[in-house]
Amino acid sequence: MKTKEDILSLLSExxxxxxxxxxxxxxxxxxxxxxxxxxxxxxxxxxxxSGCPAMKQIxxxxxxxxTEIGFTNISINTIFSxxxxxxxxxxxxxxxxxxxxxxxxEHSTEDKSWLTGKTKNIACPRCKxxxxxxxxxxxxxxxxxxxxxxxxxxxxxxxxxx
Amino acid sequence: xxxxxxxxxxxLRLGDTNLILAQRLSEWTGHGPFLEEDLALTNIALDITGxxxxxxxxxxxxxxxxxSADDLAYFRNDRQFFNxxxxxxxNGDYAKTIARQAIMDCFDYYFFTELAKSKDETLxxxxxxxxxxxxxxxxxxxxxxERFGDGTEESHNKTQTAINQLWQYTGExxxxxxxxxxxxxxxxAVDLNLVKAKWENHMADLLAKCTLIQPxxxxxxxxxxxxxxxxxxxxxxxxxxxxxxxxxxxxx
Numbered sequence: 001m002k003t004k005e006d007i008l009s010l011l012s013e014x015x016x017x018x019x020x021x022x023x024x025x026x027x028x029x030x031x032x033x034x035x036x037x038x039x040x041x042x043x044x045x046x047x048x049x050s051g052c053p054a055m056k057q058i059x060x061x062x063x064x065x066x067t068e069i070g071f072t073n074i075s076i077n078t079i080f081s082x083x084x085x086x087x088x089x090x091x092x093x094x095x096x097x098x099x100x101x102x103x104x105x106e107h108s109t110e111d112k113s114w115l116t117g118k119t120k121n122i123a124c125p126r127c128k129x130x131x132x133x134x135x136x137x138x139x140x141x142x143x144x145x146x147x148x149x150x151x152x153x154x155x156x157x158x159x160x161x162x
Numbered sequence: 163x164x165x166x167x168x169x170x171x172x173x174l175r176l177g178d179t180n181l182i183l184a185q186r187l188s189e190w191t192g193h194g195p196f197l198e199e200d201l202a203l204t205n206i207a208l209d210i211t212g213x214x215x216x217x218x219x220x221x222x223x224x225x226x227x228x229x230s231a232d233d234l235a236y237f238r239n240d241r242q243f244f245n246x247x248x249x250x251x252x253n254g255d256y257a258k259t260i261a262r263q264a265i266m267d268c269f270d271y272y273f274f275t276e277l278a279k280s281k282d283e284t285l286x287x288x289x290x291x292x293x294x295x296x297x298x299x300x301x302x303x304x305x306x307x308e309r310f311g312d313g314t315e316e317s318h319n320k321t322q323t324a325i326n327q328l329w330q331y332t333g334e335x336x337x338x339x340x341x342x343x344x345x346x347x348x349x350x351a352v353d354l355n356l357v358k359a360k361w362e363n364h365m366a367d368l369l370a371k372c373t374l375i376q377p378x379x380x381x382x383x384x385x386x387x388x389x390x391x392x393x394x395x396x397x398x399x400x401x402x403x404x405x406x407x408x409x410x411x412x413x414x
Contacts, residue, residue, distance in 0.1 A: 051212025
């Protein structure tokens with residue numbers, strides 16, 4: 001019988017549909033795996049954002065992977081509590097984001113100072129300059145904000161803290 | 163009215179309010195004043211659509227009569243919708259859209275903060291999720307309201323006009339009915355009097371910061387709790403529901 005670790009390593013092969021350099025496990029959206037028997041498994045999944053259009057794709061990908069290794073009775077439940085937070089993105093994955101050109105979330109969500117606008121500058125993922133500015137709180141997807149580097153002049157996405 | 167009926171009605175009201183507000187906001191998609199702002203408003207609309215989806219799916223589960231979330235969104239008429247009237251008001255100019263959104267973001271911020279403590283785990287979970295998103299929305303719309311209100315004479319006048327027009331629809335947000343009373347006893351619903359006090363304080367501070375004047379002694383419109391709406395809702399539904407009504411068996 002397959003173990004939870006087998007499934008975890010299998011699901012680690014599924015890339016995030018919007019940010020393919022990190023896996024859905026590294027993103028932290030799979031919250032629980034419960035193997036019932038040889039063919040039955042129950043998963044709990046939580047959305048990054050309420051309206052995230054990638055959730056359906058992730059669910060389909062998970063179903064496909066699990067079917068490939070013999071599960072026929074797959075139940076995927078969406079849970080909202082505790083709500084997903086950028087704190088769940090692994091340190092390794094944050095570095096992958098940076099190399100990919102997306103500045104990773106810089107603050108812990110416990111630190112609320114960024115909400116009041118007293119935020120330190122986000123380092124440019126390309127030239128590492130701290131001399132950057134916020135262009136818009138809302139970027140190319142719900143989870144990102146748009147910044148620009150004042151030194152290398154490149155605009156870049158910032159994975160914002162929630 | 164049973165607790166289950168009250169819970170269905172309550173969840174439907176929240177779902178409808180989010181759905182209609184998101185539908186209105188998404189009318190700006192591709193028409194925003196500049197690219198980044200177009201993206202921002204579309205992102206906000208997407209978050210609110212997400213909340214509407216979660217709420218209507220939950221309403222469908224509570225009702226347990228085989229009506230899906232899509233059925234609830236697409237196959238009810240205007241008199242069967244319970245969204246707050248402010249959400250169906252036309253977008254107008256950008257000042258009006260931002261004013262309406264700031265009023266709603268501020269309401270949602272305090273409303274979801276309270277709902278996150280609900281004894282109903284699903285509603286509490288949806289609220290915990292939404293509050294993180296609404297925090298960003300409120301910050302965004304507040305900053306625009308300040309730039310418009312404390313901007314040029316023209317932007318100030320347009321924003322003040324928007325606030326004056328919209329204020330009559332704010333009273334309704336805090337109306338409590340039998341549904342609220344039943345669920346309040348169970349620790350499920352939010353005490354809207356509590357939200358009202360916090361919302362009023364926040365709006366007073368925000369408007370002052372924006373050099374805008376809060377309207378006084380305004381006659382407050384009412385009706386949405388009973389499914390009574392302004393003329394605008396039926397037009398939104400006509401557009402939103404046209405496709406599924408024309409092709410009821412269509413699949414995405």
